[in-house]
């Protein structure tokens with residue numbers, strides 16, 4: 001893997017549209033139709049867990065955002081979207097963002113995170129399939145993954161994932 005110098009920073013208001021453009025580039029058209037977007041609508045992201053990665057020239061290479069959700073009445077972080085510019089993929093940028101994100105979430109006192117994604121990628125960070133945690137359809141249950149930041153944080157936490165608005 002190529003080693004690249006990246007600067008991670010908290011996303012600012014000035015970064016917003018640049019990050020949106022990166023997501024538009026990296027995800028299939030219609031990304032906002034995904035059920036995870038319904039859970040985010042009208043809810044503020046968790047600002048300290050929204051991060052950018054910029055190269056030595058200040059060019060945006062990757063970004064991650066996180067929102068709070070409820071699972072069976074318990075709050076959880078819904079991690080994502082995370083994306084890395086196609087020209088910077090495979091350099092460990094997403095791994096840097098993930099590691100920083102998990103460390104910050106732990107420092108902030110969050111007990112559990114979840115995401116919808118490919119287990120073969122996210123299991124390297126400790127994410128495992130969540131049984132009996134139901135994302136609004138259409139979501140492949142095999143892609144619903146969780147990570148406990150404190151002991152047994154997902155034990156007994158089951159049910160439908162709902163928005164903080166509900």
Ligand SMILES: CC(C)(COP(=O)(O)OP(=O)(O)OC[C@H]1O[C@@H](n2cnc3c(N)ncnc32)[C@H](O)[C@@H]1OP(=O)(O)O)[C@@H](O)C(=O)NCCC(=O)NCCS
Pocket residue numbers: 001026027080082083084085088089090091092093094095096116117118120121
């Ligand atoms: C997924 C993504 C964020 C990874 O970013 P990245 O900076 O390239 O990731 P890293 O450099 O940390 O890791 C690269 C490794 O992950 C692997 N990988 C990437 N995506 C993967 C996936 N979906 N499933 C399994 N492995 C994957 C690569 O093959 C590579 O493997 P290697 O280390 O054995 O060479 C990036 O490919 C991306 O932006 N994709 C488009 C948007 C997307 O799908 N986001 C995730 C939504 S859940």
